[in-house]
Amino acid sequence: MATITKATLAPAAVAAAPVLRLAGIHQVYGEGEAAVHALRGIDLDVAAGDYVAIMGPSGSGKSTLMNLLGCLDIASSGTYELAGHDVRSLTENELARVRNQEIGFVFQSFNLVPRMTALANVELPLIYGGAKRAERRDRALEALDMVGLANRADHQPQQLSGGQQQRVAIARALVTSPTLVLADEPTGNLDSESTEEILSILDSLASAGRTIVIITHEENVADRAHRVLTISDGLLTGDRTGKAVKGRVK
């Protein structure tokens, strides 16, 4: 059985070996005349512990790529290896386990469960991970505290502002301490102060050795990454070292 454990994804065990490897990835939506080629041949390696920002115009295929990385969708063609395992070869339940244990996903549109409190939303991944009730509560509150929403734990999504919902979604993605954090415009709805808070959380995750991929439209957000990819019209068109690294090196 192809199992992916925390150890195999952890930077120490894999060293500089790529944790994400994409080869010839195509994604086509619809058929015939109406077919949309969202991705048109993506080759990409992401090393363990890297902090990658993806930029590109609207509709260029960023979210499409992110959904593939998060094992939420399957590519029309091409191979995607996650920690050395071809995703296609994983069974349904193995995929569920990977999503639960290894990946923290922040959606562009939050995707909180309506009519469930912020706390209950953040607890969800822990429930599926089999954590005990008391431990779940503690960890969920901790995660909410980290995004500055401990005092909103009992509020339901519809009672929260867009930015607050975004932060609940981030807390939910981080609560399982995943080794791979995927965030689709996590600061899109936040003011500069909240943005700074989120970015410093990501910075600390990065320095703790987690692998991070983030989509953004904002240069100042991309500046914090170690590597900045540009995508346009379904193709990778740019790959440069992030300012943060350059600054540190010089």
Added chain:
Amino acid sequence: MSFFEILRSAMRGVTANKLRSVLTLLGVMIGVGSVILLLAVGNGSAQTVQNAITTLGTNTLTVRSNTGGGGGGGGTTATAASTSSVKTITTKVSDQLADAGLGHVKAVVPQVSTSLTISSTTTSSDSVSVIGTTAGYFDVSTAKVASGSAFTAADVTTSAKVAVIGSTLATTLYPTGSALGKSVSVDGTPFTVVGILATQSAAGFTDPNTVLVAPITRIQKSYTGYGAVSTLTVEAKSSEAVTAAQGEVTVMLNQLLGVTDTSDEPFTVTNQSSLLATAAASATSFTVLLGAVAAISLLVGGIGVTNVMLVTVTERTREIGIRKALGATRGAILGQFLAEAATLTLLGGVLGVIAALIGARFEINGTQPVVLGYSIPLALGVSVAIGVFFGVYPAGRAAAMRPIQALRAI
């Protein structure tokens, strides 16, 4: 995910959307409740009929003339008597039968019946069933005297103008105070009320409490004439002797009436067990009819539940997508929806059972419903099965999708 966790998330799902949950509960409740109650009404009416027949006594036989004797009016009886007087059962035949010394027969009670207007000084009642009979009537029939006393054999001999009346008739004629000892006018002739009958439950289409019972001699003298009696009630010495008594009575009546061709007897002798069989058959068909109505209401309730469940799952496909994205397995999602649907339908079903049991305590249209034991698991089982299937099947389809498909479903 543990069983307890699944239950907890199911309960959260149930309480999250209260309107939906209440609608589902109501659908199941009405379906289950109506099935149990309708079957109980059918069963109850069947039992009422059977009880009424059983209390008539299983040791009595009923003899009816085939030639007009069964009819009501005096006119008919008179014609029948004049055209075929030899072959009708008259009070004379009845007396001869009683005196024949039949080994298994204890008593013979003749009855004539007609329908007359009865009035007190203040009110009157049309078309009251009037029975002329002997004193033995009160021993062999279900009519029992509650207050006052029955008329006596001497009253019959002297054609006394005395009457025992039903409880409803008594209150109709004398709304205030007791009718006992008062005078009632039967088509103009005054009778003294000597007794009032105990209230009886209705077994057939006529009200047994609107009746006047008087000595047969008086009724024949004043109203029906001396033709055929409408029925003879023959009491056997014991319930085991009924069949033997039936044979004796048939042979003796043929002899008394001079019947030679026994394939064409001018009378019919029935015993209670054959009546019971007929009544049971009609009660069964009534229950089957009600059962069909109940099945339809269960179906309608089921469609309601199905509808709510389908709408729910479509609405919640996005939620299923989110849960899958966070690492829920297909089994965990199926478990949650199964537990939700089962909780809702079981709760609704149990409420339906309780409602039906409460409803069955009240008389419905004169019938006391009697709950059939098997109807409870049947109704519960069917509605829970429908609810669970339509709650889980579409959820299973959503759970089989890739997370992103489910997320984009709406």
